[in-house]
Amino acid sequence: MPSLGRLHLITDTRPGRDPLTVVRAALTAARAELVVQVRVEDSATDREAYDLARRVLALCASYEATCLVNDRLHVALAVGAAGGHVGADDLPVAAARRVLGPAGVLGATARAPGTATEAVAAGASYLGVGPCHTTSTKSGLPDPIGPTGVRAVVDAVDVPVIAIGGVTAARVPALRAAGAYGVAVVGALSAAADPARATAQLIEALTC
Numbered sequence: 073m074p075s076l077g078r079l080h081l082i083t084d085t086r087p088g089r090d091p092l093t094v095v096r097a098a099l100t101a102a103r104a105e106l107v108v109q110v111r112v113e114d115s116a117t118d119r120e121a122y123d124l125a126r127r128v129l130a131l132c133a134s135y136e137a138t139c140l141v142n143d144r145l146h147v148a149l150a151v152g153a154a155g156g157h158v159g160a161d162d163l164p165v166a167a168a169r170r171v172l173g174p175a176g177v178l179g180a181t182a183r184a185p186g187t188a189t190e191a192v193a194a195g196a197s198y199l200g201v202g203p204c205h206t207t208s209t210k211s212g213l214p215d216p217i218g219p220t221g222v223r224a225v226v227d228a229v230d231v232p233v234i235a236i237g238g239v240t241a242a243r244v245p246a247l248r249a250a251g252a253y254g255v256a257v258v259g260a261l262s263a264a265a266d267p268a269r270a271t272a273q274l275i276e277a278l279t280c
């Protein structure tokens with residue numbers, strides 16, 4: 073399996089957002105270092121998720137970037153994505169691993185060492201850990217865990233930890249110092265005036 077990219081762009085399909093334009097811009101700056109996770113609103117139909125995932129996958133293929141699908145693993149399989157990401161309301165990690173097979177990239181959400189080690193034992197190949205900072209992108213989240221919470225998970229597992237929640241380029245150094253392998257962002261790119269430039273700044277912070 074190729075190594076996981078360090079910058080994960082999660083698509084923003086809220087009204088008024090333009091996910092494909094943001095993905096295109098991010099790919100020009102991050103190229104194969106980018107992982108694009110196709111995430112649609114819970115209210116979206118499978119057909120809408122499938123159509124977006126097909127388009128994102130085609131864009132990623134041009135740059136040898138990785139495409140994952142959030143929640144809907146049947147969509148991931150249907151489009152031929154590299155894998156998917158599951159959390160507490162989705163398929164259990166072991167079931168998700170059975171769906172994706174041994175070679176699929178499987179991310180799981182965790183915010184504490186106990187759930188993190190369980191997810192890895194069940195077959196997660198990376199962990200999305202957070203929220204690290206407050207965010208308005210998703211409602212109903214627990215309190216932010218900060219870099220200290222990230223460090224606790226990093227110390228408990230041997231898979232890449234991807235920090236998520238309120239991540240900006242300025243916050244990357246502290247998350248990396250806490251052991252995060254990479255970061256996942258929505259707003260830092262979807263709300264950026266210049267998403268290619270914002271991507272370059274995130275990549276610089278992740279690789280310097």
Ligand SMILES: Cc1ncc(COP(=O)(O)OP(=O)(O)O)c(N)n1
Pocket residue numbers: 080082109111142143157158159160161162179180181199200201210234236256
């Ligand atoms: C990289 C990454 N980490 C965490 C999440 C959150 O997944 P989940 O908890 O299932 O919440 P939803 O994104 O499905 O609303 C993620 N998607 N990616």
Ligand SMILES: Cc1ncsc1CCOP(=O)(O)O
Pocket residue numbers: 202203206207208209210213236237238239256257258259260
């Ligand atoms: C889906 C999700 N899960 C935890 S935080 C989050 C949203 C992250 O979005 P942003 O990067 O805009 O804070």
Ligand SMILES: [Mg+2]
Pocket residue numbers: 142143157158159160161162
């Ligand atoms: Mg989910």
